[in-house]
Amino acid sequence: MTELKIDQVARTFPARQGHAPTRALEPIDLNVRNNDFVTILGPSGCGKSTLLRIVAGLDRPTSGRVILDGQEVTGPGADRGMVFQSYTLFPWLSVRENIAFGLRERGVSEADRGKIADGFIDRVGLSGFENHWPKQLSGGMQQRTAIARALANDPKILLLDEPFGALDNQTRVLMQEMLLGIWERDQKTVLFVTHDIEEAIFLGSRVIVMSARPGRIKAEIAVDLPHPRSYKIKTTPEFVSLKERLVEEIRAEALKVAVHA
Amino acid sequence: MIRPLDPVTSRQRAAYGLAFFVLFVAVWAWATFGGYVSKTFLANPLTMLQEGWELLTTHGFLFDIGMTIWRVVGGFVLATIIAVPLGVLMGAYKPIEAFMEPFVSFARYLPASAFIPLLILWAGIGELQKLLVIFIGSVFQIILMVTVTVGNTRRDLVEAAYTLGAGDRGIINRVLLPSSAPEVAEILRLVLGWAWTYVIVAELIGSSSGIGHMITDSQALLNTGQIIFGIIVIGLIGLISDFLFKAFNAWLFPWKLA
Numbered sequence: 398m399t400e401l402k403i404d405q406v407a408r409t410f411p412a413r414q415g416h417a418p419t420r421a422l423e424p425i426d427l428n429v430r431n432n433d434f435v436t437i438l439g440p441s442g443c444g445k446s447t448l449l450r451i452v453a454g455l456d457r458p459t460s461g462r463v464i465l466d467g468q469e470v471t472g473p474g475a476d477r478g479m480v481f482q483s484y485t486l487f488p489w490l491s492v493r494e495n496i497a498f499g500l501r502e503r504g505v506s507e508a509d510r511g512k513i514a515d516g517f518i519d520r521v522g523l524s525g526f527e528n529h530w531p532k533q534l535s536g537g538m539q540q541r542t543a544i545a546r547a548l549a550n551d552p553k554i555l556l557l558d559e560p561f562g563a564l565d566n567q568t569r570v571l572m573q574e575m576l577l578g579i580w581e582r583d584q585k586t587v588l589f590v591t592h593d594i595e596e597a598i599f600l601g602s603r604v605i606v607m608s609a610r611p612g613r614i615k616a617e618i619a620v621d622l623p624h625p626r627s628y629k630i631k632t633t634p635e636f637v638s639l640k641e642r643l644v645e646e647i648r649a650e651a652l653k654v655a656v657h658a
Numbered sequence: 659m660i661r662p663l664d665p666v667t668s669r670q671r672a673a674y675g676l677a678f679f680v681l682f683v684a685v686w687a688w689a690t691f692g693g694y695v696s697k698t699f700l701a702n703p704l705t706m707l708q709e710g711w712e713l714l715t716t717h718g719f720l721f722d723i724g725m726t727i728w729r730v731v732g733g734f735v736l737a738t739i740i741a742v743p744l745g746v747l748m749g750a751y752k753p754i755e756a757f758m759e760p761f762v763s764f765a766r767y768l769p770a771s772a773f774i775p776l777l778i779l780w781a782g783i784g785e786l787q788k789l790l791v792i793f794i795g796s797v798f799q800i801i802l803m804v805t806v807t808v809g810n811t812r813r814d815l816v817e818a819a820y821t822l823g824a825g826d827r828g829i830i831n832r833v834l835l836p837s838s839a840p841e842v843a844e845i846l847r848l849v850l851g852w853a854w855t856y857v858i859v860a861e862l863i864g865s866s867s868g869i870g871h872m873i874t875d876s877q878a879l880l881n882t883g884q885i886i887f888g889i890i891v892i893g894l895i896g897l898i899s900d901f902l903f904k905a906f907n908a909w910l911f912p913w914k915l916a
Contacts, residue, residue, distance in 0.1 A: 472820075475822060489836040499824075550823060
């Protein structure tokens with residue numbers, strides 16, 4: 398059982414010459430239950446990535462703490478798998494070696510590594526590409542490998558930071574379906590950051606809407622759409638009405654950002 | 659029409675490259691055979707080849723070439739063994755960098771050739787002195803460039819490795835090293851080229867063998883043909899070692915080219 402508690406986490410970036418300190422996050426409280434799929438939706442620059450990086454342990458909160466299964470997060474670790482927006486596959490490793498990277502770091506035997514990696518290669522639909530270098534893959538394939546790499550470690554929670562943000566629209570939709578399929582089948586606790594409203598609804602069991610900088614939680618909206626979800630759900634009245642509501646929420650925040658920009 | 663950044667085929671590239679050599683020799687032949695330059699100052703290409711043949715057949719020039727190559731490679735390998743690990747440490751650990759970098763930057767500007775009198779005093783005129791000249795000329799350059807390369811490792815790759823459970827050792831051995839390796843190999847290729855210039859200088863003074871020694875001897879005899887032949891041999895060896903190094907790097911890092 399996984400339980401993530403974000404307890405009054407705030408982040409202020411220190412002042413740089415001639416600039417005031419930047420308040421990226423106001424104190425934030427958020428609980429994520431076991432096998433929950435929470436999407437965090439917000440305009441760019443709202444601190445949603447900062448929040449995710451703090452959960453990953455790649456950034457430290459200025460105040461507050463993150464608690465995973467009763468243990469305070471003090472740094473990055475294999476129990477929190479992360480998929481980044483930028484392509485972060487190790488270019489010198491093949492697809493299979495990339496997926497097995499975390500297993501290797503944790504001392505899993507070579508035979509087991511291969512078995513586990515092959516299972517995930519199959520699950521993300523990359524059979525036939527296991528010996529390719531990342532450079533030879535399309536953006537979508539690279540992100541599938543990155544998801545497989547994070548999942549192969551069997552983390553308690555999967556953190557995704559706009560993983561499909563750099564992909565074209567068609568690929569993005571396919572990737573969403575693939576990720577959701579994996580989640581529906583295997584169950585996993587997921588925290589997914591995005592600025593794409595449809596993506597947030599389609600994937601999430603809950604959508605957390607964040608305000609423009611300084612980031613805080615503006616609204617929390619439950620997505621009571623049935624599983625398994627297919628792309629067809631996007632045209633149902635329930636989906637559309639959720640979308641309308643979120644469009645309004647986000648629009649108000651985006652306007653604030655635009656005024657300051 | 660030549661347009662900016664338009665590529666050339668590999669065949670064209672080879673032809674253009676060769677054409678410059680041909681042009682170079684043609685101008686040289688024109689200047690010398692045409693009598694525009696005195697024989698005392700510049701031998702013509704044919705004389706140069708004759709002198710070169712004589713050097714190789716009767717003066718044992720092959721031995722000199724071997725000695726020079728040995729010195730370059732010896733000093734260079736010594737420098738590499740010391741400099742690469744140090745550069746990796748400095749690139750990875752900022753306090754070590756802060757401690758070493760100012761001194762290494764200072765030492766980098768000390769010309770290796772200026773050390774020759776001192777090194778003769780310390781190490782005599784034997785092989786050790788030659789190796790040390792190459793070593794001093796190369797080691798600081800390699801350290802600094804490797805430091806920068808390792809320090810510039812993509813942060814997102816390092817972060818990805820951390821979230822996959824890598825510790826500090828794993829980060830160094832399985833992220834910093836492999837990601838910097840191709841560039842480190844390029845640095846070594848570059849510095850090896852510089853090492854060649856130091857070795858000749860080292861051999862010009864207090865030496866009884868080597869290409870540089872041959873050049874000094876020929877200078878005393880005003881034999882410009884031999885001098886030019888020696889210089890061309892150095893250029894050719896440089897060209898060959900560069901080519902081998904490139905091919906080796908491409909073989910070592912296929913993921914870079916894929």
